[in-house]
Amino acid sequence: GQVVGLAGAAHLPKRPLAAGDDDILVERADLLAAGDAAGALASWREMAALSEGPVGTIRAIPELTDTLPAFAYAALGRDAAARADWPEAEKRFSQAQAIVEDYADTPPAYQLSEIATSGGNTAARRQEVRALYEDVVIPGRQGALRKMGRAREADDLAGRRIATVEKLDAFIALPGG
Secondary structure: OOOOOHHHHHHOOOOOOOOOOHHHHHHHHHHHHOOOHHHHHHHHHHHHHHHHOHHHHOOOOOOOOOOHHHHHHHHHHHHHHHOOOHHHHHHHHHHHHHHHHHHHOOOHHHHHHHHHHOOOOHHHHHHHHHHHHHHHHHHHHHHHHHHOOOHHHHHHHHHHHHHHHHHHHOOOOOOOO
16 A cells, blocks of 8 residues: 555545555545544445455455554444444444454464564554554443343443453564664
């Protein structure tokens, strides 16, 4: 994929997106969120669709989980919650949760591989994923479950949250990065 800065926002692709375009979708959604909620949601839906198709399900290195779709699912979960569509909100937050929990199980050798291929932003990216999980995904899913009368299931997520955050905090980090 390619990264398009704010100056290049007018040139964001208008075509259907494909493999490697997830960074473009994130940029487009962020830009649209500033003033075009419907456009931002369309971008997040595109990313979710990519994640659910061959692009997202067939990975060159299965041990490395792409966390960007978790951001799309969380955005779609927030939208569904804002519309009081609790089953849809729970589904989308659950999808985001599954991605982050899969990522938290990344074996140490692949954590090193992630560091080697990330261009130096691994620590910041990991912190964003952790914050999304802890501050948006789990509380969002718990809220949706409670609205659907599934409070016990919502309460049970607390243990999973703690275990996942502990795994994320134990990831290998290089000195100064």
